Amino acid sequence: MTTQEQREQDRQSEGQGAGRGQEQALDVFAQLCPSRAMFAELADKWSLLILMCLAELGAQRFSGLQRAVDGVSRKMLTQSLRTLERDGLVRRTVHPQTPPRVVYDLLSPGRELAALVTPIGRWTELNTERMLAAREEFDALHAGAAEE
DSSP: OHHHHHHHHHHHHHOOOOOOTTTTOOOSSSSHHHHHHHHHTTTSSHHHHHHHHHHOOOOOEHHHHHHTTTTTOOHHHHHHHHHHHHHHHHHHHHEEESSSSSEEOOOOOHHHHHHHHHHHHHHHHHHHHHHHHHHHHHHHHHHHHHHH
């Protein structure tokens, strides 16, 4: 059985559907599937870092997030937060005071996703040195091949 067939069989046994009355299951590997676009959106450079940050630090103001996610520009943080809010992962709360205080925190699906992604972030921290060494070894072995 191919991987594609196994995924389809797994989906059928779990009773997953695309919702909206459709029988077709979502498939993140299918080019035109909406889940593929959602996956790509979540896997951008900043979204997962923002989710991990909010999970670790709790509700944050914009400036706190920008300090915590080192290197993110105001523009990219704004865009990423809007997308995460639109996708139902982050809540933006405006507190009526002068000046208005805006706070971002995770909604339940955002907490679920952060709980899945945080171990990958930790794994990356623990294994970066090993991967960098592997890169150096690979590059050294293939340096001659690039010149040919």
